[in-house]
Amino acid sequence: MRRQRIYVDNIEEAVQQLIPYLEDTSSTAHKAIYFDGWDGLAASAVLRAIAEDPPPSLLKIFNKIIHIDCSRWKSRRALQRTIAQEVLPHRVMDIFDRQDEEDDFCGIDEGSRAEIGFIGREILQVLMAHRCLVVFHNGSNDMVNLSAFGVPQPEFFGTKILWSFRERLRLNPGISEKVDDSNLFLYAHNDELWNFLLKIEAREIVGYTNKLGEAVEECCLYLLSLNSQGGNIMDYDWATHASNYWVCDGIIKGDQDDEAWEVAAALHQQINIKDYSSNSLPTFGDELNTPLERWILSRYNSVLYPWSTSFFLAGTASRSDPPSRPLPNDTFHQSNMLRVLKLCRCTFCFSAPPFGCCRNLRFLGLDGCKDHRVEEDEKQDRPAMECFQSLWVLDICHTDWEFALSPEITEQIARNIREVHIKKGRIWQHSFTWRQLQNLHKLRVIEPTSPWGTGQNDEFTNMVKLEFLDLSGDSTIQALPSMSGATSLKILILDDCVKLESVGPEGLPPSLESFSLDCCTRGDQNNNAQISHISLAGCARLVNFKLRGSLPNLEELDLSGTLVKTLDLKDKVVQAPCLKQIILLGCLQLLAILWPKNGMPKHTVLRIDSLVCLVQAELLQ
Numbered sequence: 001m002r003r004q005r006i007y008v009d010n011i012e013e014a015v016q017q018l019i020p021y022l023e024d025t026s027s028t029a030h031k032a033i034y035f036d037g038w039d040g041l042a043a044s045a046v047l048r049a050i051a052e053d054p055p056p057s058l059l060k061i062f063n064k065i066i067h068i069d070c071s072r073w074k075s076r077r078a079l080q081r082t083i084a085q086e087v088l089p090h091r092v093m094d095i096f097d098r099q100d101e102e103d104d105f106c107g108i109d110e111g112s113r114a115e116i117g118f119i120g121r122e123i124l125q126v127l128m129a130h131r132c133l134v135v136f137h138n139g140s141n142d143m144v145n146l147s148a149f150g151v152p153q154p155e156f157f158g159t160k161i162l163w164s165f166r167e168r169l170r171l172n173p174g175i176s177e178k179v180d181d182s183n184l185f186l187y188a189h190n191d192e193l194w195n196f197l198l199k200i201e202a203r204e205i206v207g208y209t210n211k212l213g214e215a216v217e218e219c220c221l222y223l224l225s226l227n228s229q230g231g232n233i234m235d236y237d238w239a240t241h242a243s244n245y246w247v248c249d250g251i252i253k254g255d256q257d258d259e260a261w262e263v264a265a266a267l268h269q270q271i272n273i274k275d276y277s278s279n280s281l282p283t284f285g286d287e288l289n290t291p292l293e294r295w296i297l298s299r300y301n302s303v304l305y306p307w308s309t310s311f312f313l314a315g316t317a318s319r320s321d322p323p324s325r326p327l328p329n330d331t332f333h334q335s336n337m338l339r340v341l342k343l344c345r346c347t348f349c350f351s352a353p354p355f356g357c358c359r360n361l362r363f364l365g366l367d368g369c370k371d372h373r374v375e376e377d378e379k380q381d382r383p384a385m386e387c388f389q390s391l392w393v394l395d396i397c398h399t400d401w402e403f404a405l406s407p408e409i410t411e412q413i414a415r416n417i418r419e420v421h422i423k424k425g426r427i428w429q430h431s432f433t434w435r436q437l438q439n440l441h442k443l444r445v446i447e448p449t450s451p452w453g454t455g456q457n458d459e460f461t462n463m464v465k466l467e468f469l470d471l472s473g474d475s476t477i478q479a480l481p482s483m484s485g486a487t488s489l490k491i492l493i494l495d496d497c498v499k500l501e502s503v504g505p506e507g508l509p510p511s512l513e514s515f516s517l518d519c520c521t522r523g524d525q526n527n528n529a530q531i532s533h534i535s536l537a538g539c540a541r542l543v544n545f546k547l548r549g550s551l552p553n554l555e556e557l558d559l560s561g562t563l564v565k566t567l568d569l570k571d572k573v574v575q576a577p578c579l580k581q582i583i584l585l586g587c588l589q590l591l592a593i594l595w596p597k598n599g600m601p602k603h604t605v606l607r608i609d610s611l612v613c614l615v616q617a618e619l620l621q
Contacts, residue, residue, distance in 0.1 A: 002030075003185040011200065014046045014188060015055075021184065022050075022133060022160055023061055030184035031154030032161040036176050038188045039284055041197040043166035044071065044137055044204050050162065051135040062160070064130035066151075071167035072208075072270075073139035077113035080149045084119055087126050095119060104591040107566045115149050123150025128157065136163035139170075143178055168205055169220055172275040173283070194284050198224070211266040215253075219246045219267055221290055226312065227276055228285020229297035233314045234344055235367060237395075238276045243268040244393045244419065248362035249295070249310050249340050256392070256416070261441075300324065306334045315346035319368055319398075323347050326372040327354050336360060342395070347372045350401050353387075361387040365395035366425075388413050395421040400449055402426060414438055426450040435461045435485075442466075447473035461485040472496055478530075482507035490514065490541075498529045505535035505558065512539040519549030528552050537561055537583070551576045558583040568594045577601060584608045 006017040014035075021033050037043025050058075051067035059065075066086055070079050081096050095116065103113055127150065134151055138144055146161060147153045154161060165175045179185055202217035223242060236245075243264035246252045252267075254260025295310045296303070304311055315324030327348040332338065332355045341355055342365035348354055350371040355361065364387065385405065389412040405413070405428065419442040420427075426449050434443065440463060459481035460466065466486040471477060472495040480503060483489055489509050494500060495518040503517070515536060519529040529551050535558040536542055542562035554576045559567065560583050567584070569576070579600065584590060585607060593606075 002181075003187065006186055006188050008188050009190060009193060010196075011042065011045050011049055014042075015049050018046065018050065018162070018186065019055060019058060021186070022058060022162060025061065025158065030182075031159065032163070032183045034176075034179045034183040034185050035162065035164050035166075036185065036187040037164065037166045038190060038193065038197050040166045040171040040173075040176075041194070042200045042204075043164040044168075045200050047135050047137060047162060047164055048204070054133075058133070062131050062133040064127065064132045066127075066132060066134045068134065068136045071137040071139040073141075075111050075113045076115045076144075076149075077110075079144065080115040080119055080123075083123055083146075083149055083151065088119070088122055092119065092122055101591075104565055107568060107592045107594045120148065120150035124152060127152050127159075132157070132159045134159060134161045134163075136161060137167050138163055138165050139167065141175070141178075143180060168208075168270055168272050169201060169223075170272040170275055171224075172272075191284075191287060194287050195221075195289050198288065205267070205270050208270050209266050211263050212270070213263070215246070215251050215263075216267060218251045219264075220271070221288060222246065222249065222251060222295055222310075223271075223276065224285045225288050225290040226295055226297055226310070228288075230299060230314065231276070233299060233317050234297055234312050234342070236276075236312070236342075238273050240421065241363075241365075241393070241395065242271075242273055244363055245310065245340055248392055256418075256439075261418070304331065304335055304338075307337055308335065309337055310340035311335070311338060312342045312344070313346060314344045315369075319345060321345070323370055329354050331355070332358050339363065341365070342367065343369055345369070349374050350403060353385075356385050356387050359386040359390055361390055363393045363395070364388075364391055366397070366399045366401065367395075368398040369401075371401070385409055389416070391417050393417070393419045393421075394427065396425045396427045397421075397423045399425040399427075402450075403428065410436060418442065420444070422446065422448060424449060434459055435463060438462055438465070440466050442468040444468070444470040445474065446470060464488055467491065469493070475499055480507065483509055485509075487511055492516070495519070500529070500531050502531060502533040503535065504539075505537045508536060508539060510538060510540050512536070513541045514544040514546075515539075515542060516544075516546040517548070518546060519551060529554075532556070534558070543589075547574050549574065552578060554579055556581045556583070559587060560585040562587055563589045565589050566592045566594065569596060569600075570594050571596045579604055581605045582607070 006014065008014045008017050018035065021030070035043050035046060037046065051065060054065055066083065068079070068082050070082060084093060095118065099116055100113070132152060134146060136146065152159045198220055199217050202220055206212045206216050222245065223238065226236065243261070246264045246267070247254070247260050252260050252264050293305045294308055296308050297312045299314055316322070324345065324347055327346055335358050337360065338358050339360055340363040341358065341361055345368040347370045388405065388409055391413065394417060414436050417437055417439060420437070420440065421444045423446040443466060460483050463486045465488055467488050468491045469489060470493040472493055474497050476499060477497055478499050478501050480500070484507050487509050489511055490513045492512060492514070493516045494503070495516055498519060517534070529549065530553055531551060532553045533556045534554065535556070536545070537558045537560040539562050542564060545559060545562070545564045551574060555578055557579065564587060580603060582604065586609060
């Protein structure tokens with residue numbers, strides 16, 4: 001593939017440099033031009049400038065410019081719909097709705113829906129009368145042949161295509177390697193422009209939603225600078241905590257105001273956060289101008305400044321390395337401005353942690369940390385657990401830390417903390433009850449090293465702000481505590497809770513929108529799920545229902561009164577050989593029931609309303 005660098009310093013110059021390539025109609029000219037931006041930055045801004053404000057010289061050659069923004073990829077069907085909306089009459093668009101309805105009946109998920117042949121022919125018929133320039137923001141993970149969607153083939157109709165994978169801070173270096181030899185690959189580079197280009201990229205992101213403001217650029221700077229400092233030795237867990245970092249550090253302001261968290265969540269959705277899990281990008285991260293010594297990743301030592309607001313410390317390079325030296329007692333004594341702290345593979349005294357004095361701490365993460373036991377006389381004059389009083393987010397992973405809190409600190413925690421994440425670890429004593437945390441919005445307890453909760457049925461009493469609950473991998477929990485008091489709960493995840501005997505209907509809030517019970521995520525075929533009854537009847541907002549894996553004891557499934565569209569019982573999805581009763585009364589949105597290849601057990605009873613919905617359900621005899 002031919003790669004060619006263009007020497008430009010801003011968007012206007014990049015547009016001017018690209019225009020001659022687009023205007024070249026000679027037989028040897030490339031028909032498809034890929035632009036990678038400045039190491040991935042600002043490419044979408046250049047494409048948008050050409051599509052929305054083309055120079056007169058370009059309009060003399062192309063009498064039709066089609067701007068296709070699929071930077072948030074949904075499916076090939078959605079791509080074709082975007083093209084059709086630009087060139088076809090509204091009456092033709094109804095075909096998409098009918099085909100989507102048919103695919104709903106067949107249980108085809110949205111991401112797998114293909115383009116429609118008839119629509120493609122209609123698009124082609126319209127565009128054949130024009131000489132077209134197509135500007136395409138490709139949010140998929142592969143090249144796309146636009147001819148399959150109705151765009152006239154460049155080889156025969158003079159169509160030109162200008163496109164890019166780059167958008168929404170998508171800086172994964174591997175994605176550009178998928179551009180094939182049929183494209184002219186253009187890119188720019190300038191070591192002195194990174195912050196300027198990041199500002200442009202941030203403006204592009206802001207344009208996709210009205211919730212984001214000026215903080216977007218600084219949020220992106222936070223993400224890129226920290227990732228470049230050592231993402232290979234620190235698991236930032238951006239997918240879970242990027243938005244938490246932005247609010248807790250103070251970049252997105254608003255403190256406990258829900259609006260600040262909503263803005264952060266909106267930005268999180270607009271950025272390709274999953275690209276950062278590889279921790280290998282970008283190459284220019286260490287060249288960005290960042291606030292001096294404010295956001296720090298430290299390797300093996302504890303260099304910290306009084307004005308630092310985020311501090312990530314990796315005690316060792318990997319979990320297999322010998323334990324690090326205990327953190328000095330005075331490590332955080334001058335850290336009055338510290339708001340985000342994550343310690344990875346560090347050793348310190350759990351009964352009197354050195355960060356206990358950080359009274360402005362908002363985010364505390366402990367990953368693979370070990371206790372350094374000290375003599376009683378060494379604990380004198382150590383700071384109290386002041387850090388917990390101000391916490392908004394607590395993240396515990398591979399760390400067993402059990403300690404008691406005074407009633408005063410517990411009361412302060414209950415007032416402030418919004419999220420608790422525990423994975424393969426534990427925190428606080430067994431006597432601590434979650435219902436004390438009535439400000440909690442999100443609770444994730446995955447594969448805990450101690451039994452769930454206190455065994456009390458009223459664990460979630462008055463937790464009216466709780467929206468997300470994930471108890472995945474708890475192999476001890478047999479009965480769910482009542483959740484009727486969690487009147488805002490939207491998402492409930494019970495994956496691999498194999499000892500759970502039943503779910504609902506009592507104790508589940510009607511606010512529930514998404515439910516998951518996947519019993520095959522860990523691949524343990526010898527640990528069969530014990531669940532016999534699942535009833536989400538009355539959860540009137542339930543849209544997403546996921547049931548997977550081997551369920552040899554399941555006898556009854558009741559989804560009455562929910563908004564579930566498809567019930568998937570195919571062999572490759574779920575195995576429930578003893579299922580005796582399926583109840584789907586009042587499921588007004590139900591479109592399809594997908595059965596096992598050889599049908600259900602002989603005596604299975606299906607109860608369904610035939611008057612309220614048209615359902616495609618083919619039972620094989």
